Amino acid sequence: MTAVSNKLHLISKMCLRSMSTSGKSDHSCKLLVLGGGAGGCSAAAKFVNKLGKGKVIILDPAEVHYYQPMFTLIGGGVKQLPESFRPMSNVLPKNAMWIKDSVAKILPNQNCVKTNSGLQISYEYLVVALGIELHFEKVKGLQEALTDPMSGVSSNYSPMYAERTFENLSRLKQGNAVFTLPNTPIKCAGAPIKACFISEHFIQKAGHRKNVNFFYRTSLPVFYSVKVYADELQKLADQRGINVATSHELIEVNHHNHEAKFLNIKEPQNVETIEFSMLHAVPPMFPPVVLAQSSPDLVDHTGYLRVNKATLRHDNFPNIFGIGDCTNLPTSKTAAAVAGQIGILYRNLANAMEGKDVSLKYDGYTACPLVTGYGSCIMAEFDYDLQPLETFSFIDQSKEHLSMYVMKK
Structure with missing residues (x-):
């Protein structure tokens, strides 16, 4: 990780030199974009x-922008x-002003945003693209396990831990490999x-498959x-000997004993304990708390x-639009969805700026390249x-294809 740390330090210096950031003064703009992820960058451009x-x-x-779909391949x-x-x-x-600061409060009735450093930015229109936040601490023992590089625990969802997945894989010769999905909406x-x-x-290619058991708990x-893809995935899991259980929530990790505990959501009195040699844990995820803290009128329950699922325009504030993971759009939270x-x-907000009807409709399109191995992928689009x-x-x-893997890679 030393090389990565050095690169991040260099990037920090480059950020200060290569793009003007603001001082302690107020600003106003035609369009304010909150967030520099995939949605924010696209809207701003x-x-x-x-x-x-x-x-x-x-x-x-943030000083750096991550292409998060690559994290799976890093793992x-x-x-x-x-x-x-x-x-x-x-x-x-380049022709946008970047204010390197965080949102402290959104004041939709005043058309302004306050930042953590005390700036006040006034806007005519606002695009909210703040993403979704990881909360490893919501699972007992998980954060502690992740701080120990020899715990066997990792998560592809954070750049801090994605490399560890492959490190753990490379050491895995026997035992149980366990994979989880939490009881909250998540990215992809x-x-x-x-x-x-x-x-x-x-593990199959490494020649250790007969000594390693695989468990997937969602x-x-x-x-x-999506049923058509789920059916094929289940068939593949059965063929490859992956033990799949639904309605199972990871509630505790004890990395000293190498145990993961799962609540049976349908039968809460039942808790399953699996001893692991490797655990890939996906943290619970939640919307940025600043949204609800700013105004209850900004968010759903x-x-x-809260945005109109067709137009992406806010339900209560017509000069606010939303995109990506921070919205309540009932579709999968992926980079493809943002695309x-x-x-x-763009077209609806541009029409709003020009006093025209906001009528174009998003159909919920999203995609997920379901990589099933080195050289195979099911391209889910729905x-x-x-x-x-x-x-x-x-x-x-709905079937595996090399071409879809090459496209993902």
């Missing part, structure tokens, strides 16, 4: 081209962590499945939300930004109704 220099402000404290040893990030200053559009619900299948293939009532949303958001919405009509996308 499109509107800088439309509105011109000085009209768009991006608020994000499988296919990619290296330094390949997954770039300086934030290299990713954000297919990623835990990918981690399991890739790991199983690695809090969901189904293996995967779960704390996610499907950005065109609708809509709000969990019906396939596939791109490649000349192949059966």
